[in-house]
Amino acid sequence: MATNLSSERISSAYAQVLVALRAVAIRDVTRLWPLLRVADLDQSWPPLQAALEAMVSSRRGQVAVAARGYLADFRRREGVRGRLKVVPADGVNLDALRTSLRVTGPVTVRRNLSAGASPSLASERGLVAVSGSVARIVLNGGRKTILDTVAADRRALGWMRVAKGDPCAFCAMLTSRGPVYKNRATAGDPRDHPRFHDFCACTIEPVYSADTQWPDASLKAERIWAQSTGGVSGKDAIAAFRVAYGAAH
Secondary structure, eight states: OOSSHHHHHHHHHHHHHHHHHHHHHHHHHHHHGGGOOGGGHHHHHHHHHHHHHHHHHHHHHHHHHHHHHHHHHHHHHTTOOSOOOOOOOOOOOHHHHHHHHHIIIIIHHHHHHHTTOOHHHHHHHHHHHHHHHHHHHHHHHHHHHHHHHHHHOTTOOEEEEEOOSSOOHHHHHHHTTOOEETTSOOTTOTTOSOOOOTTOOOEEEEEOOTTOOOOHHHHHHHHHHHHHOTTOOHHHHHHHHHHHHHHTO
């Protein structure tokens, strides 16, 4: 959370914009998906992949533009003076995008067919998998813009991961870290990496003051982390947290 109500409202409005843009991207995937013919994956996948690549690039750019406006407005409402130099996210990595689309698309469809799923069910599962991957890559355009801008902003102390609603154990673990300060060594804390999974709705919020309040969900997750990970670290700490977090729900 921010240091004042005005900034909190800006962050909430930005999160709503991201939800809307994610929904549009998933709608686009659904609209394009009929191009895929399960009986002829080798021939039908390339044109669908090309259409998805163009769409993802466009939607990711829209998210980056939204992040740019959010950063400037949020910084001003946090009382930070001076000009902000936004570092926009670079274009989508086509090799990574193609790999992700291929694995979640035709590979998923073929795997389900081999497991005995009907063509319609295999196609539906492929659609869901591709939609999740697209949502992540599109929203990462905003996340990377914020992370890179914060890293370059001398007035920013760091950033905070913010989860909406009731986050999964993975996201809750990462939000339990609270503000990630640029000048503090992490000592291998497994919660520090800004990872995002498919369909993830987490946002990134800049931190300009040590008085920045933690979101309630982060505070709850931090308490569970502290209570469940004493004496363990790394993968053991992650496993202990997952068990404790699941029990708390």
